[in-house]
Amino acid sequence: MKTLFSSESVTVGHPDKIADQISDAILDAILAQDSQARVGCETVVNTGLVLITGEITTDCYVDMQRIARQKILEIGYNKPEFGFDGNACAVVVAVDEQSPDIAQGVDTGGAGDQGMMFGYACDETPEFMPAPISIAHQMTKKLADVRRAGTLDYLRPDGKGQITFEYENGVPTRIHTVVLSAQHAEEVSHSQLCADLKKYVIEPVAEKWLDKDTIFHINPTGKFVIGGPVGDAGLTGRKIIVDTYGGMARHGGGCFSGKDATKPDRSATYFARFLAKNIVANKWAKRCEIQLSYAIGIAEPVAIFVETFGTETILVTEIESAIREKFDCSIGGIIKTLDLRKPIFAKTAENGHFGHEEFPWEKVITMNN
Numbered sequence: 001m002k003t004l005f006s007s008e009s010v011t012v013g014h015p016d017k018i019a020d021q022i023s024d025a026i027l028d029a030i031l032a033q034d035s036q037a038r039v040g041c042e043t044v045v046n047t048g049l050v051l052i053t054g055e056i057t058t059d060c061y062v063d064m065q066r067i068a069r070q071k072i073l074e075i076g077y078n079k080p081e082f083g084f085d086g087n088a089c090a091v092v093v094a095v096d097e098q099s100p101d102i103a104q105g106v107d108t109g110g111a112g113d114q115g116m117m118f119g120y121a122c123d124e125t126p127e128f129m130p131a132p133i134s135i136a137h138q139m140t141k142k143l144a145d146v147r148r149a150g151t152l153d154y155l156r157p158d159g160k161g162q163i164t165f166e167y168e169n170g171v172p173t174r175i176h177t178v179v180l181s182a183q184h185a186e187e188v189s190h191s192q193l194c195a196d197l198k199k200y201v202i203e204p205v206a207e208k209w210l211d212k213d214t215i216f217h218i219n220p221t222g223k224f225v226i227g228g229p230v231g232d233a234g235l236t237g238r239k240i241i242v243d244t245y246g247g248m249a250r251h252g253g254g255c256f257s258g259k260d261a262t263k264p265d266r267s268a269t270y271f272a273r274f275l276a277k278n279i280v281a282n283k284w285a286k287r288c289e290i291q292l293s294y295a296i297g298i299a300e301p302v303a304i305f306v307e308t309f310g311t312e313t314i315l316v317t318e319i320e321s322a323i324r325e326k327f328d329c330s331i332g333g334i335i336k337t338l339d340l341r342k343p344i345f346a347k348t349a350e351n352g353h354f355g356h357e358e359f360p361w362e363k364v365i366t367m368n369n
Contacts, residue, residue: 006163012351013159027345039054041054042258129245136162139163139178162180245354256353288306
């Protein structure tokens, strides 16, 4: 049986990702000085404007305007002709402290919010990620790398990619369709852009999956000059499917960027991935999805659910028992296990939060002892 499944990714210059990166850069700057800070930082970007808002409780001071401008310039919006320039845009800060009603529950080790969080892993790729989102991330990262290296000097920071895989009996076999949209200077022709992006971006990351029947849609409208915050407003947390598994797994709805680890939206989702990945890596299942659910102010999860889609090699009840026996799934336990008080989050706002071995939730451990 053949089926098709698609996942998308976006470049670091996409408006929503600009917002995510600013929020996480501010979070890291605060955690570098105050590891116990409570941070819920939201960012909005639009033409000529950055708004930083949310709830932050800390004893330290960070220059949020400077951090935002530095991040925008680092991304590549550094010229007035791009329509959005880190040197010239307005940066407005409107931040409050965390509600004391929430804080009283968090201070005693409770979760900073209610909700359900999902983690997922499968054996389709070496990083235990679904193939469509893995290749989509590699493609948009390559697009940004080629731009930054000056290989294609007409490229601009905004861009999106989408990969459709053909599956045969649940196994990815080939790429059916590639969609890639790259912001560019006015003067480049569509034919040159298509040829260049195939050669320098798509083929280097996806060649082994491509064949003569693969369909390509490169800048399918024919033109993508106006982009970034000029073309579309950006908001923190609006790319939650890009950030996770490309739609292959369920999602609880909460975003990650700008939040410290007392918020289970972030910490518990990371831990659910850690659990799911190790279940697959230890060959207890070929696919695994973990759900952890929390109540605000309560430390322990109210529920743990394991789904292995019929691929398990041991009983699911045994997997659930092992999770409860071997791991502390309280918010404090998660923070301690993954060491989440450190300023490690800015990098997560690029190219997805999962599948990158430098993050502690991607560590593989032995679960058989």
